[in-house]
Each structure stands twice: as structure tokens, then as C-alpha cells.
Amino acid sequence: xxxxxxxxxxxxxxxxxxxxxxxxxxxxxxxxxxxxxxxxxxxxxxxxxxxxxxxxxxxxxxxxxxxxxxxxxxxxxxxxxxxxxxxxxxxxxxxxxxxxxxxxxxxxxxxxxxxxxxxxxxxxxxxxxxxxxxxxxxxxxxxxxxxxxxxxxxxxxxxxxxxxxxxxxxxxxxxxxxxxxxxxxxxxxxxxxxxxxxxxxxxxxxxxxxxxxxxxxxxxxxxxxxxxxxxxxxxxxxx
Amino acid sequence: xxxxxxxxxxxxxxxxxxxxxxxxxxxxxxxxxxxxxxxxxxxxxxxxxxxxxxxxxxxxxxxxxxxxxxxxxxxxxxxxxxxxx
Numbered sequence: 001x002x003x004x005x006x007x008x009x010x011x012x013x014x015x016x017x018x019x020x021x022x023x024x025x026x027x028x029x030x031x032x033x034x035x036x037x038x039x040x041x042x043x044x045x046x047x048x049x050x051x052x053x054x055x056x057x058x059x060x061x062x063x064x065x066x067x068x069x070x071x072x073x074x075x076x077x078x079x080x081x082x083x084x085x086x087x088x089x090x091x092x093x094x095x096x097x098x099x100x101x102x103x104x105x106x107x108x109x110x111x112x113x114x115x116x117x118x119x120x121x122x123x124x125x126x127x128x129x130x131x132x133x134x135x136x137x138x139x140x141x142x143x144x145x146x147x148x149x150x151x152x153x154x155x156x157x158x159x160x161x162x163x164x165x166x167x168x169x170x171x172x173x174x175x176x177x178x179x180x181x182x183x184x185x186x187x188x189x190x191x192x193x194x195x196x197x198x199x200x201x202x203x204x205x206x207x208x209x210x211x212x213x214x215x216x217x218x219x220x221x222x223x224x225x226x227x228x229x230x231x232x233x234x235x236x237x238x239x
Numbered sequence: 240x241x242x243x244x245x246x247x248x249x250x251x252x253x254x255x256x257x258x259x260x261x262x263x264x265x266x267x268x269x270x271x272x273x274x275x276x277x278x279x280x281x282x283x284x285x286x287x288x289x290x291x292x293x294x295x296x297x298x299x300x301x302x303x304x305x306x307x308x309x310x311x312x313x314x315x316x317x318x319x320x321x322x323x324x
Contacts, residue, residue: 001306003297004290007314013294017312035308037301049311066307075304083292091315092292094322122289129287159322160315196323203320210321212314 001077006088007031008212021045026217034066042066080119082133086142087160089134091210094160096132097191101182102147102154104136105171111137114171118151121178130186151178153185158199159208 005013007029018027020041032052034043043062046052053059083089086102093100103118105111115135121127131153139146143162147154150170156163167184169177291297294310301308313324 001297001301001304002288002290002309002311003294004292005294005310005312006292007312009314010293016294020310029314031310031312033310035301035310037305037307039298039301039308042307063309070305070307074306077300077304077306079291079296079300079303081289081291082296088292088315091321095315095324096287098287129289132290132292156322159320161321194323196317199323200317200320203322204318208320210316210319212316216314218314 006083006092008214008216009088010084011214014214021047023217029216029218034062037070077123078116078119080115080122080133080135082115082135084134086134086136086140086145086147089132090142090145090154090156090163091160093132093154094156094158094191097193098130098132099166099185099189100154100156100163101131101133101185102136102152103133104140104147104149104152106137106149108137110171111135114151117173117175118178120175121182124179127179127182131182151181153182153189155189155191158194159203161208 017031020033021031033045049059089100103115105114145162152168153166154163166188167181169181
């Protein structure tokens, strides 16, 4: 299973990530590790696969061996791979150039039931890895976007600040109907690849600012007005 | 061979090497690593990786299914600009 928590977006998660790999200042921008099904480390925590294994070839061997050790007894995945909330889901989907599938039920029970139906489609060959998902159990508005009850495929804008509905299905949609909705959304989705530097430069120029839930402890930080923020390491050195 | 073929898309992502200039910048500490540096970028129109976005949800499903976890956290913002890893 592949897991990509968003760094600096949840205090409890940050603590766990820092226990796996923390730098001198605390949690780093990226954390990598292979874990067993109980969440215990199978590899040392590091910033990246390259740092942990020294290269792609060694990483491939580790993946093969780890996978083979658990393959026989592994059960099929049934849970929907969700992002925590709508704001984050739009951001993550914008970064990955993927549509967001918003699953919204009237209350937790209805939302969970619809998520279970959606999960059956999400792990199908045509859908796997092509969408991000978020489950809402009440009306939620972000940047003028209020997803309707049921399932809505959304194209986020380039910065994940809002988006446009591409296709929808009702709360009682069957897996077959959801398959059609996701397929329709994917066909309509149109995201151009991004050049990292251009994207960041444009964002800074336009004053587009992302406030993470917990403070970033990685070294490189800059405000949206372009001014460098205080670097804790530099501050210590200057004392 | 089949196993290698199955892993090829995943490994392909990690083979996306960063440009030498960008790598030099990152090493000098002028910027945090990007998706290209750490290989988490997904090209548009291709099937990518089905990432669980929360650690709690993923750990529960890993325990239920008996599957190991590839954990790769990243911040969805660079210089506090969203929409990019």
C-alpha cells in the first residue's frame, strides 16, 4: 500500500512522521520509510528512497522482497484512499494533475455507505491511481465551491483553490453508474503539466499563499511577498 | 520478471531524475526538495499511484489486509505556494 500524508497538515501525523525521520530542526518536508502492516519500520526512516537505499536498483529489490514476504496472506484493499478534507484534496489533486472525486453524504452513515460503493470503483483497473478522493458528511464550501450530495468529479484549478465540476452522480448511484461518472470526469479533465519554477514564481507574484496546519520546520521558507523568513538554524548561528 | 514488470510504473516515477542545476541548488540548501527530486511526480493522463492521503486510514487498512506500507510524505506547497509538491 502506498501512503502519502501531507507534511505539516496534521499535528498527530506530524509527530508520527517526525518519529520516523526528523531533522535537526524537527519534521522535514519529506519522510520516507517502508513499514510493516502494524506500522513498524521495515527500513530506516529517511528523506527519500534514494537516501534510504542509495539508488533505484536497491530500492526495487527491497520493494520486491518486501512485497513477496506479505503477498500470500494479503487481502484485497477495500478502503477508499482519501485525503483529509476538501481544501487539502484540491491542493493535492492540483499538484498531481488529477481530478478530485468528492463523495458527499447527508451525515456520517450515508457518507460512509457512499464511500464504500465508490471504493469498489476506485480500485478497478481503469480508475486506480487516476483520482484523489475526499469524503464529506455535511455541506462544505471552499473558495466558492460547494460539492452537491452524491459523487462529484472536480477539476481543481492550478493552485487547488476551488475548481469546476466535471461530472456528477446521485447519492444512490450504483457502482456501474459511478464508473460512468468517473470515466466522464476523466475524459473532461484537462490539466497541463507544470514547470515547477514558473508555477512558484507565478504564485508568489499573484500573492497565492498556502497556510499549513502546523508550522513548517523545514529550512527553506519564504513568505508570499518573496521575503525570506527567519531561518532557525541561521538564528542559532548568529547568537 | 513479472514482478519487475508490475513494479515498473512505480520505479519509473523514482527514475525521474532532477536536473543537475536543480540538484545543486537543493544541495546548497537554496530550496527544499521538489517532487522531481524525490520522485513523487505523476505525469498527466497516466495511471499513477493510488495514494492513501491519511496515515490513520492507511494504517488501519494495512493492518486489516496484512499489507506492508510504502510511506512517502510530502508538503503540497513550495515557498508557501500551493498546487505543487
